[in-house]
Amino acid sequence: MSDVLGAASVSGAADHVCSAKGCGAPARHAVVWNNPKLHKPERRKVWLACDEHEKSLADFVAMRGFLIEVVPVEALTDADG
Numbered sequence: 001m002s003d004v005l006g007a008a009s010v011s012g013a014a015d016h017v018c019s020a021k022g023c024g025a026p027a028r029h030a031v032v033w034n035n036p037k038l039h040k041p042e043r044r045k046v047w048l049a050c051d052e053h054e055k056s057l058a059d060f061v062a063m064r065g066f067l068i069e070v071v072p073v074e075a076l077t078d079a080d081g
C-alpha cells in the first residue's frame with residue numbers, strides 16, 4: 001500500500017514543512033520572530049517557509065515589528081521553535 005511508503009517518508013529531513021496555511025511544500029527558510037507582549041526577549045519563535053511563502057510570512061511579522069531574522073532551515077538550533 002502506498003500509504004505505508006508515504007508515512008515512512010515523513011520522518012527525518014522531510015519534517016521541515018512550510019508553515020503557510022494549506023502549503024505542504026518543503027521548507028527552506030526559517031522566519032524567526034518574537035512578540036514582546038507574549039514572549040520573553042530571548043524567545044525565538046520560528047515559522048518555516050518554502051521559497052514561495054518566505055516573503056509573505058516574513059512580511060507578516062515584519063509589519064507588526066516582530067521580525068528578528070530570516071535564516072536557512074539548516075541554521076536553526078534547538079533553541080529555536
Ligand SMILES: [Zn+2]
Pocket residue numbers: 018019020023024025049050051052053
Ligand atoms: Zn509554502
